[in-house]
Amino acid sequence: MKALVAQTRVEILLTVRRGESLLLILGIPLLLLGFFSSVDVLPKGDFHEAVDYLTPGVLALAVMSTGMVQLAIGTSFERQYGVLKRLGATPLGRPRLLAAKTVSIIAVEAVQIALLVAFALALGWDPSVRVGVVAAVVLGTIAFSGLGLLMAGTLRGEVTLAAANGLYLVLLLIGGMVVPLSELPSGLRFVAELLPSGALAQALVGTLTATHPTVPAKAWLVLGAWAVLAPLLAARTFRWE
Amino acid sequence: MGSRDRYGRIPLGVIEVNELGVLYGNLRAVNGVSFTVEAGEVLALLGPNGAGKTTTVETLEGYRQPTFGQVRVLDLDPVADHDELVGHVGVMLQSGGVYPGIRPLEVLELFASYYDDPDDPALLLDRVGLTHRRSSPWRRLSGGEQQRLSLALALIGKPDVTFLDEPTSGVDVAGRQLIRELIAELRQTGVTVLLTTHDLEEAERMADRIVIMDQGTVVASGTPAELMRSTEDEEVRFGAPPHLDTAGLGRALNAFVDEVSLGEYKVAMAPTPNNVAALTAWLAEHDLPLADLRAGRQRLEDVFLRLTAITGEHPIIKPEARE
Numbered sequence: 123m124k125a126l127v128a129q130t131r132v133e134i135l136l137t138v139r140r141g142e143s144l145l146l147i148l149g150i151p152l153l154l155l156g157f158f159s160s161v162d163v164l165p166k167g168d169f170h171e172a173v174d175y176l177t178p179g180v181l182a183l184a185v186m187s188t189g190m191v192q193l194a195i196g197t198s199f200e201r202q203y204g205v206l207k208r209l210g211a212t213p214l215g216r217p218r219l220l221a222a223k224t225v226s227i228i229a230v231e232a233v234q235i236a237l238l239v240a241f242a243l244a245l246g247w248d249p250s251v252r253v254g255v256v257a258a259v260v261l262g263t264i265a266f267s268g269l270g271l272l273m274a275g276t277l278r279g280e281v282t283l284a285a286a287n288g289l290y291l292v293l294l295l296i297g298g299m300v301v302p303l304s305e306l307p308s309g310l311r312f313v314a315e316l317l318p319s320g321a322l323a324q325a326l327v328g329t330l331t332a333t334h335p336t337v338p339a340k341a342w343l344v345l346g347a348w349a350v351l352a353p354l355l356a357a358r359t360f361r362w363e
Numbered sequence: 364m365g366s367r368d369r370y371g372r373i374p375l376g377v378i379e380v381n382e383l384g385v386l387y388g389n390l391r392a393v394n395g396v397s398f399t400v401e402a403g404e405v406l407a408l409l410g411p412n413g414a415g416k417t418t419t420v421e422t423l424e425g426y427r428q429p430t431f432g433q434v435r436v437l438d439l440d441p442v443a444d445h446d447e448l449v450g451h452v453g454v455m456l457q458s459g460g461v462y463p464g465i466r467p468l469e470v471l472e473l474f475a476s477y478y479d480d481p482d483d484p485a486l487l488l489d490r491v492g493l494t495h496r497r498s499s500p501w502r503r504l505s506g507g508e509q510q511r512l513s514l515a516l517a518l519i520g521k522p523d524v525t526f527l528d529e530p531t532s533g534v535d536v537a538g539r540q541l542i543r544e545l546i547a548e549l550r551q552t553g554v555t556v557l558l559t560t561h562d563l564e565e566a567e568r569m570a571d572r573i574v575i576m577d578q579g580t581v582v583a584s585g586t587p588a589e590l591m592r593s594t595e596d597e598e599v600r601f602g603a604p605p606h607l608d609t610a611g612l613g614r615a616l617n618a619f620v621d622e623v624s625l626g627e628y629k630v631a632m633a634p635t636p637n638n639v640a641a642l643t644a645w646l647a648e649h650d651l652p653l654a655d656l657r658a659g660r661q662r663l664e665d666v667f668l669r670l671t672a673i674t675g676e677h678p679i680i681k682p683e684a685r686e
Contacts, residue, residue, distance in 0.1 A: 125476045128476035132465065132473050136464050139464050203459045203461070203463055204458065205459070205462055207456065207460065208459070208460030210426070211424055211454035212474065213446075213520075363426075
């Protein structure tokens with residue numbers, strides 16, 4: 123227990139200490155939410171207010187930035203610098219290392235969600251919360267963490283850095299996070315709905331918005347599939363050194 | 364501490380390596396290496412780069428499976444008994460192993476949390492002379508400071524056995540002195556130390572015994588004094604037709620001649636030009652061909668020469684002084 127607490131504390135400490143990671147996990151989602159809620163430049167689709175789809179969107183973005191980008195970059199450099207190898211020669215063990223990473227992700231997400239929700243409410247967001255939102259966040263976190271570890275366990279640190287940030291931008295644009303999926307051309311939309319970002323955004327919209335009270339079954343299916351496949355693939359391909 | 368195992372037995376060796384072989388694909392990184400390290404002993408694996416030192420140590424640390432042969436640490440299998448062994452072993456990797464953004468005291472406190480009865484992080488930080496660097500992240504420490512912190516991390520769990528891979532490489536003179544003192548303290552408290560180095564002088568200063576490796580095999584082993592003597596046992600080996608008159612040749616050379624295997628001879632004399640000339644003259648006189656001629660313990664000498672070429676230092680152990 124002592125080791126798990128200490129390891130979790132360090133995981134969180136090192137995340138917070140990296141300025142670029144704070145920008146990614148809090149700065150960008152808050153900025154996008156504030157800017158596009160007040161400046162009317164984005165297509166709204168069939169939503170009354172931009173904040174109604176932007177809030178679920180940036181919440182999905184927050185989950186993606188912590189689960190995928192942060193975890194991928196942090197872990198791949200730990201692998202490259204021999205940290206994971208060195209930890210292998212201590213009594214910490216892989217289960218406790220993974221548990222510490224999981225707890226630290228949950229803690230960071232809790233802070234992200236609290237701040238984003240508070241900011242959205244201040245911007246006039248009027249949510250209608252259904253329990254499915256918890257399932258959506260959990261499945262999204264598992265799916266993106268799996269993708270993050272898949273990159274971290276196979277690619278070099280610099281490559282992971284570039285790939286994770288690049289993927290972040292692509293999924294941000296076509297993930298229904300700042301632009302509703304209904305605004306995308308049909309071919310692109312078809313692809314977007316098969317990606318974990320699009321599925322998570324749909325699930326969050328459907329569990330948080332009064333005017334869109336349903337989540338398409340396909341979105342749950344896609345999100346569930348990513349949540350199973352990505353961690354499995356990561357576990358099979360992960361190289362510790 | 365360390366002299367008895369948890370059943371109260373005195374183990375033969377805290378570290379036992381028996382005919383170890385490790386293959387990377389077709390490359391034999393380690394090929395038939397055997398040695399034992401007793402409790403409380405400091406043993407140096409000495410050899411040039413690519414000798415197989417790190418591969419041997421990483422097999423003992425449980426990072427690699429032997430392709431053949433066995434290794435035991437504290438009478439346990441480093442891979443199969445990893446969970447049981449890991450609390451008794453301190454490891455210093457050749458490089459890295461620490462979060463780039465973490466500070467020295469933070470990482471010592473983190474590692475201390477992994478062990479049941481750890482050393483005091485602040486005291487240990489002081490012992491490796493890094494108290495003044497406590498708020499600098501790892502990536503800002505100099506190479507020598509990183510090595511000292513790595514050593515502290517190897518010791519934080521109060522290990523019975525420590526594996527130190529190149530502990531003094533990249534460390535300045537004062538840092539080397541400090542690391543040597545720490546290793547001497549470990550020996551005094553009964554901790555078994557296996558370290559690797561390509562620096563002959565460091566091995567001679569720190570170790571009770573030295574195992575010299577080259578190209579995956581053990582070339583020589585013994586205490587520094589024994590190794591020095593062994594290089595003075597000068598000899599000339601040559602190949603010629605079998606069943607020579609070794610007694611007659613011995614009289615001509617005033618040295619003992621032995622046919623070590625069919626057509627392979629060993630002469631107990633220094634390989635001086637005069638001696639070699641006398642040998643070839645005797646062969647010419649008897650109209651005998653000379654297949655090949657090798658001077659001294661050529662392989663050991665060759666390793667020594669390459670080691671001194673790497674470090675640029677004059678070793679205390681010298682290959683034989685030639686006339």
